[in-house]
Amino acid sequence: xxxSVESIQKQQHMTDRQQQLEELKSIVDExxxxxxxxxxxxxxxxxxxxxxxxxxxxMGDVETIEHDRNQGLGVTVYFGQRKGNASSSDLNPxxxxxxxxxxxxxxxxxxxxxFAGLPEPEFMATEIPDLDLCHPWPIExxxxxxxxxxxxxxxxxxxxxxxxxxxxTLSTHTGIxxxxxxxxxxxxxxxxxxxVSCCVIGEKQGSMQRDxxxxxxxxxxxxxxxxxxxxxxxxxxxxxxxxxxLTPRECPVLFVPEVARSxxxxxIGAISGGSLYRKNTFLLDSLGTSVFPDFMHIHQQxxxxxxxxxxxxxxxxxxxxxHDIVKGGIVENYVLGSYSARKLGLQTTGNAGGTYNLIVExxxxxxxxxxxxxxxxxxxxxxxGHGLNMMTxxxxxxxxxxxxxxxxxxxxxxxxxxxxxxxxxxxxxxxxGNDVHRDSNxxxxxxxxxxxxxxxx
Amino acid sequence: xxxxxxxxxxxxxxxxxxxxxxSDINRLIAELCATQxxxxxxxxxxTRHESWxxxxxxxxxxxxxxxxxxxxxxxSGEKTGFAYTDELNLNALLEAAHSARAIARSGQNQVHxxxxxxxxxxxxxxxxxIQSLETDxxxxxxxxxxxxxxxxxxxxxxxxxxxxxxxxxxxxATHEGMICGDIRPLVRLNVSVIIEQNGRRxxxxxxxxxxxxxxxxxxxxxxxxxxxxxxxxxDIAMQAEPAPAGSMTVVLGSGWPGILLHxxxxxxxxxxxxxxxxxxxxxxxxxxxxxxxxxxxxxGTLKDRRGSLNIDDEGTPTECTVLIENGQLKDxxxxxxxxxxxxxxxxxNGRRxxYSHRPMPRMTNTYMLPGESAPEEIINSVxxxxxxxxxxxxxxxxxxxxxxFTANEAYLIENGKITCPVxxxxxIGNGPDVLTRVSMVGNDMQLDSGVGTCGKEGQSxxxxxxxxTLKIDALTVGGTQV
Numbered sequence: 001x002x003x004s005v006e007s008i009q010k011q012q013h014m015t016d017r018q019q020q021l022e023e024l025k026s027i028v029d030e031x032x033x034x035x036x037x038x039x040x041x042x043x044x045x046x047x048x049x050x051x052x053x054x055x056x057x058x059m060g061d062v063e064t065i066e067h068d069r070n071q072g073l074g075v076t077v078y079f080g081q082r083k084g085n086a087s088s089s090d091l092n093p094x095x096x097x098x099x100x101x102x103x104x105x106x107x108x109x110x111x112x113x114x115f116a117g118l119p120e121p122e123f124m125a126t127e128i129p130d131l132d133l134c135h136p137w138p139i140e141x142x143x144x145x146x147x148x149x150x151x152x153x154x155x156x157x158x159x160x161x162x163x164x165x166x167x168x169t170l171s172t173h174t175g176i177x178x179x180x181x182x183x184x185x186x187x188x189x190x191x192x193x194x195x196v197s198c199c200v201i202g203e204k205q206g207s208m209q210r211d212x213x214x215x216x217x218x219x220x221x222x223x224x225x226x227x228x229x230x231x232x233x234x235x236x237x238x239x240x241x242x243x244x245x246l247t248p249r250e251c252p253v254l255f256v257p258e259v260a261r262s263x264x265x266x267x268i269g270a271i272s273g274g275s276l277y278r279k280n281t282f283l284l285d286s287l288g289t290s291v292f293p294d295f296m297h298i299h300q301q302x303x304x305x306x307x308x309x310x311x312x313x314x315x316x317x318x319x320x321x322x323h324d325i326v327k328g329g330i331v332e333n334y335v336l337g338s339y340s341a342r343k344l345g346l347q348t349t350g351n352a353g354g355t356y357n358l359i360v361e362x363x364x365x366x367x368x369x370x371x372x373x374x375x376x377x378x379x380x381x382x383x384x385g386h387g388l389n390m391m392t393x394x395x396x397x398x399x400x401x402x403x404x405x406x407x408x409x410x411x412x413x414x415x416x417x418x419x420x421x422x423x424x425x426x427x428x429x430x431x432x433g434n435d436v437h438r439d440s441n442x443x444x445x446x447x448x449x450x451x452x453x454x455x456x457x
Numbered sequence: 458x459x460x461x462x463x464x465x466x467x468x469x470x471x472x473x474x475x476x477x478x479x480s481d482i483n484r485l486i487a488e489l490c491a492t493q494x495x496x497x498x499x500x501x502x503x504t505r506h507e508s509w510x511x512x513x514x515x516x517x518x519x520x521x522x523x524x525x526x527x528x529x530x531x532x533s534g535e536k537t538g539f540a541y542t543d544e545l546n547l548n549a550l551l552e553a554a555h556s557a558r559a560i561a562r563s564g565q566n567q568v569h570x571x572x573x574x575x576x577x578x579x580x581x582x583x584x585x586x587i588q589s590l591e592t593d594x595x596x597x598x599x600x601x602x603x604x605x606x607x608x609x610x611x612x613x614x615x616x617x618x619x620x621x622x623x624x625x626x627x628x629x630a631t632h633e634g635m636i637c638g639d640i641r642p643l644v645r646l647n648v649s650v651i652i653e654q655n656g657r658r659x660x661x662x663x664x665x666x667x668x669x670x671x672x673x674x675x676x677x678x679x680x681x682x683x684x685x686x687x688x689x690x691x692d693i694a695m696q697a698e699p700a701p702a703g704s705m706t707v708v709l710g711s712g713w714p715g716i717l718l719h720x721x722x723x724x725x726x727x728x729x730x731x732x733x734x735x736x737x738x739x740x741x742x743x744x745x746x747x748x749x750x751x752x753x754x755x756x757g758t759l760k761d762r763r764g765s766l767n768i769d770d771e772g773t774p775t776e777c778t779v780l781i782e783n784g785q786l787k788d789x790x791x792x793x794x795x796x797x798x799x800x801x802x803x804x805x806n807g808r809r810x811x812y813s814h815r816p817m818p819r820m821t822n823t824y825m826l827p828g829e830s831a832p833e834e835i836i837n838s839v840x841x842x843x844x845x846x847x848x849x850x851x852x853x854x855x856x857x858x859x860x861x862f863t864a865n866e867a868y869l870i871e872n873g874k875i876t877c878p879v880x881x882x883x884x885i886g887n888g889p890d891v892l893t894r895v896s897m898v899g900n901d902m903q904l905d906s907g908v909g910t911c912g913k914e915g916q917s918x919x920x921x922x923x924x925x926t927l928k929i930d931a932l933t934v935g936g937t938q939v
Contacts, residue, residue, distance in 0.1 A: 058535075058733070067540035067556045070813065085520035089543045095523070102521040109592045111515035141559075164734055201735055201856055208737065210856040243857070248703040248939045278512065278615060279651060279658060385861035386850040387883035387935070391651070391660050396700075396883040396935040398852070398861035415859050417883045417935025419702065455702035455885075455935045 013136065021176060021188050024049065027073070027091060028180035034100040035077045036182065040107070042078035042118045044181040044316065047071070047091070047188075052173030055141070057148040059165055060156075065141070068173065077103045081112040118316070119338035121183045123348055125319035128312045132305045134190035135219035137172045144170045147196065147226045154230030155200040161241060162234050166199035166210065168226075185317040192218055193308075196226050198233040204241040211236035211382075216439045218306045236381070239402065243414035245456035246403065252377035252430070253418060253452045254370055254404075257437035259380050260360075260447040264298065266388060266395075266422060267291070268355055271331060273340020275390060282393030282423055283331070290329045292426050295363070298326040300333075302356030309441030315353030323349075325358070360444035362434040370433045370446055372407040378454060379404060380418065393422040416456035425449050463583060463767070467638030470626040471503045471525065475545035482630045484547075488554040489531050490632055492561035496532040496793060497632040499554075500770060501545070502812040507587050508621035511599040514607075528812040529553040532794055533561035541813045580758060580765050581668035583640035586622040589670035595620060598671075598680060602648060606684040612652040612695075613688070619647045622671060629772040637772045643667070643763065643919060645908065646674045648684040652691045661690030665906030667761045683906075690847060690866055693878045700867065700879035700936025706842030707884065707932040708835055708870065712903040713848060715922035718753055719823050719911065720851040720860040721888040722746070726780050726788075727806070727818040727913075728795035730855050737858030737889050741786050747892030749784040750828050757805050757821030763907040764822035764921035768805070771816055775805035780823075781892070792818045810916040820911060824923030828898025832926040835897045837873040843934055844868045844875050845884070858888040883935040891929060899926030 028045045035043035049071040056064045073096060074087040084107030088099040139147075152168035171194065178188030197214035213232040215224040255263060267283075275281035283291060302320035304310050311320055316338055324332040336344070337352030365373060379402040387396040396419040402409045433445035472478075482499065489497035502525065509519045527550060528541040538560030540553035590598070603616045623643040630636045647664030663686035665679065674680040709717060722738070730736035738746065747753070757775025759765050766775050771793050779787050791799070792807030795818055808819035836844060844867065851862030865881040904923035911920045 062536050062560070064537045064539060064815070065556075065560055066815065067553070068813070069540075069542060071543055083518050085518055087520070087522045089524045089526060099521075099523070105592075106519035106521060109516070109596055110518055111596075113513075113515055113517050116517070166733070166735060208735070208856045210735065210854070240857075245933070250939060278617070280615075280660060384852040384854065384859070385863055385883050385885075386852070387861070387863040387881065389865075389881055391658055392880075394880050396863070396881065396937075398859065398883055398885045398935070400854075400857075400859070414857060415885055415887060415933065417702070417861075417885050417933060419882065419935050419937045421937075453702050453937045453939055455704075455933050455939075457704035457931065457933050 017190055021178070021190070024176060024178045025180070025186050025188055027096065028178050029186055031073065031075050031096055031100055032180055032182055034097055035075065035104065038101065038104045039079065040077040040104060041080055042182050044076040044118055045073065046177070046179045047073050048175060048177050050173050050175030052171065054169055054171035055144045055148050056167045056169045057145060057152050058167035060149065060153065062145055063167055073099060075100050075103045077107050078117055079107045081114055081116045082107045082110045083113065083116045084110060115339060115342040118181050118183060119318050119348055123318045123338070124183055124185045125187065125313035125317060128187050128189070129303055131303060131310045131312055133218050133310055134174060134192045136174045136192055137194050137220040139172060151196055151198050151226035151230040154227035155198050155234040158231055158234030159238055161202045161204055162200050162237060163203055164201035166201065168196070168198040168230065171195050179313065179315070179317045181317055187313065187317065189312060194220055194223060196223060196229050198230045200233050200237050202237045202241050209237055209240040209243065211240055214439070216308065218308065222306065240400065240412050243400065243412040245415040246413055246454050248455050250451055250453050252374045253449045254374050254377065254379045255447045255449070256379060256381050257435060257444055257446055259383055260444045261440055261442040262383060263447060264358060264360060264442050264444055267426065268335055268358070270390060271334045273334065273336040273344065276334060277340050277343035280391050282391065286331045287334055289331060291331055292326055292329040293429055294329040296326055296329045296429060296432070297324065297361040299324050299359045300355055300357060301359055304357050307357050308439070309355070309357035311356050314350045318348050318350040318352065320350045320356050355441065358442045360432055362436050362445045363432045365431060365433050367433060367435045367446060370431070370448055371404055373431065374404060374448055375407055376405045378413065395420055395422050395425065416454055418452045418454055420452045425452065463579060463640055464628065464636065464638030466583060467626040467628045467640055471501045471628055477545060477547065481547050482636065485550055485554050486630060486632055488551060489529065489558050492558045494531045494533050494558060494561045494632065495797070498530050498771060499630045500528045500812050501628040502526060502625065504623060504625045504811065505587060506621065506623045508619060509595055509599060511603055511618040512615065514603055516596050516599050524811065526812045527553070529557045530815065531558040531560055535798060536560045537815060539815050579767055580760050581642060582670065583642070584670065585624040586642040586644045586670035587624055589672055595671065598674065602680050602684050605681055606648065606650060606688065609685065609688055610652065612654050613650055614653045614658070615651040617649045621645050627770070629770070631772060635772055637768055639767050641668060641766065642670060644669060644671055644673060646680055646683060648687045650687045650691050652695060654695055657695065659691050659694035661687045661694060663687040663690065664908045667763050667907040668765055669761045693866055697878040697880045699938050700882040701843070701934055701938045702936040703939070704931050704933050706839050707929045707934065708839060708842065708844045709924070709927045709929065710844070710846035711899060711901045711924060711926050713905040713922065714845060715824055715905060715924035716848055716851045716862050718825055718924060719820060719920070719922050720853045720862055721886060721891050722753065722781070723820050723823045724853050725855050725858065725888050726790055728789045728791040728799060729818050731789050732795045732799050736855045738786065744786050745784050746786045746889055747781050747784040748895040750898040751781055751784055751892050751895055752779070752826045753781040753823070754779050754826065755790055755806065755820055755823045759822050762822050762904065762921050763909060763919045764820065766821060769807045770809045771807035773803045773805045773807060775821060778804045790818045790820060792816055808918050810918055814916045817913065819913065819918050820920050822904065822921035822923070824902065824904060825898070825925060827900050827902035827925045830897045830899050832899045832901050835899055835926050835928050836870060836875060838897065838928065839870045840872060842870045843879065844870050853888065859885065860888050861885045879936065885933045885935060891932065894930040895927055896930050897928035901925050
């Protein structure tokens with residue numbers, strides 16, 4: 001009985017969602033018509049809207065309840081080769097007209113740019129796969145509070161040295177993206193995103209450390225248990241207590257998956273259209289060249305069902321593609337939108353707005369085997385600061401982690417920097433672990449780098 | 458001298474077009490206070506933002522954005538209920554108020570009658586910076602910077618210029634019956650260049666701005682000063698050798714290197730972290746946390762500065778708060794909630810990115826007062842170390858106190874002389890220790906040029922920093938030469 005009630009409710013929600021999608025499509029369509037009426041030769045418009053709430057508990061009590069309702073319309077118009085942009089958080093008809101008019105006014109003042117324009121019509125997504133990205137979580141406020149309380153409680157109870165907290169947060173949101181342009185493209189899709197996170201503080205000999213953990217998924221059932229998240233946050237805080245610095249040295253460095261992601265992110269930044277056509281990258285003209293050792297493969301899989309980075313089309317409505325970005329260490333594809341592609345004399349790779357599920361192919365070794373391979377060196381568990389020169393690849397970041405000798409963790413480390421040049425760092429990757437952490441748009445195991453320079457005192 | 462015209466103008470911009478009356482605000486506040494709350498407020502905001510950018514010698518694009526809405530907050534003890542709406546109508550606002558007040562138990566508060574608050578004379582001109590230049594003149598300015606910069610050096614490959622202006626109006630109404638308003642202009646211009654020489658490419662960038670209008674960049678041709686400075690930095694980078702690695706004496710230049718203060722101690726002195734006991738500075742008021750040469754303030758009252766505000770986002774007038782005086786920790790930066798919970802005084806540091814974000818204690822303009830040493834004397838006193846003059850961003854872990862900031866222009870100091878430029882490197886230290894190692898403070902205090910943006914819990918706000926030349930006896934430099 002309850003089953004059928006649920007399925008009826010589910011159908012009702014689907015119909016409501018379909019209806020909202022149609023409403024937003026008609027606003028996008030109206031914006032494009034308005035732009036044409038004002039003389040635009042091309043127009044691209046998008047709406048995103050999201051709805052949800054988050055609850056934070058701290059030290060066993062509710063701290064904040066936030067209700068979120070975001071919406072925004074963005075319009076790009078072209079008058080021949082001249083381009084203008086405008087956006088607004090107000091979707092009423094008068095505001096939409098004003099927004100389109102503002103974009104047109106800007107385009108009239110912009111300079112002709114031979115590369116400006118919509119994506120070529122043949123690249124627009126024609127089939128929109130249902131990627132199963134929207135699973136609203138029908139959670140009541142009180143239930144959300146209880147979940148956050150349980151998460152934080154598990155962390156605070158984990159060990160007596162955990163004595164303070166930044167709190168635990170449950171957040172649940174659903175959203176909708178609609179993209180349209182004057183080629184006649186007009187599509188949209190729903191997504192959802194739920195997360196539970198926790199950050200706690202431990203104290204030992206008068207000195208405090210904090211760390212956090214989280215789980216995030218499109219679907220509630222994809223989340224780890226709140227208690228497990230709390231316990232992991234506590235475990236991570238505990239392992240940092242008693243940290244000390246290291247004297248300057250050169251040694252191997254093992255980046256744990258959550259940190260290894262940033263190395264892969266740096267690589268993607270360096271082969272992205274904007275960096276390439278501005279020549280602001282250390283990987284200029286790297287297409288078809290070897291950047292990593294030959295065992296490294298990085299694929300993009302935008303159509304994985306329920307995955308965090310999935311999308312049927314990119315920010316311009318171009319079909320997203322499953323393809324290799326790195327194969328056998330060689331750069332197979334840049335990361336391009338239509339503008340940067342034209343600037344480079346290439347074709348868009350359907351990456352306007354970023355990458356969609358990057359998978360670094362895992363190796364054979366688990367974490368302990370990686371430690372054995374490293375023997376003596378540094379595990380990096382956190383990076384802070386922004387010390388990357390994209391132009392030269394020079395890399396120098398603040399770090400915290402664990403010192404390893406003979407494959408065993410000896411003590412936690414803080415107040416050090418790790419430095420090198422990303423070109424060398426990429427090239428000297430020894431192996432990638434099989435300890436893949438999936439809660440991200442970039443999925444990788446730990447990455448072991450042969451040698452970096454550590455500074456500390 | 459007092460001024461209520463800011464409120465009147467802000468009301469005309471936001472409330473009048475939405476047909477929201479004084480009586481509606483009274484009703485909303487009454488609804489928020491229909492449960493047992495300690496405090497409640499409504500923040501109405503209208504922001505108009507434009508930007509123009511040039512690269513490859515052409516003004517490729519411009520954008521214009523309007524954001525408008527209201528955030529509604531109810532506070533009970535340490536609990537905050539928060540909701541916001543982009544729709545400015547009474548029903549949407551009432552719905553937000555009902556969501557927010559659910560944080561508190563049922564009960565009834567005394568409701569105050571709303572009265573307008575007098576605000577001090579404005580620190581900045583309220584006129585719209587976007588209208589301060591004709592569009593054609595903005596475009597011409599960008600093109601001229603490109604032309605004149607390229608003429609400066611044949612090695613220039615690329616010049617990128619961006620210009621942006623914001624005109625923000627806010628109206629704040631609180632449970633105590635206060636209603637106040639502010640109108641906040643903000644402009645910024647940035648120039649970056651890429652140069653190429655013998656196959657090596659390097660970049661440099663510089664910018665500035667403040668709570669003023671676009672004519673600021675034309676005065677004394679500041680725009681071209683930014684361009685020349687960007688080119689100078691790129692040229693220095695072209696000559697840079699690998700940086701040393703390890704702990705050494707570091708001399709920081711005046712001005713923007715003040716992000717040291719922002720990261721190393723500023724965040725750690727924000728009220729929320731200290732109330733919760735999560736900061737490395739928690740419970741240390743009155744203690745010595747810096748060398749006696751150091752006096753550090755957070756000052757939201759500087760005329761036309763990027764980090765300045767007439768009133769913070771809770772309606773509290775900004776002030777100059779002495780955080781550290783002659784090395785002793787004197788005060789925290791507070792918003793109203795954390796001040797109340799800690800039994801302290803709000804300091805005008807309650808800020809938020811927009812109506813869709815909750816206020817929290819944030820910095821305004823944070824700087825160190827000048828000392829007595831001449832900058833040359835400081836350099837001359839160093840046998841071996843580095844001199845760091847320009848920085849990119851920074852970050853801090855307020856609990857462990859560890860902070861970083863990244864030098865992008867630095868030099869070796871050898872036997873009291875600045876010698877070879879070295880590549881960018883991250884500097885890392887411990888907030889509670891670093892200022893105890895300050896052994897000389899220059900007489901050349903300078904504020905930054907107006908480019909700082911601070912991020913905290915996902916919220917960005919404009920800030921300022923400043924300092925005189927400083928000598929730190931030991932700080933870890935993250936270079937590559939062991």
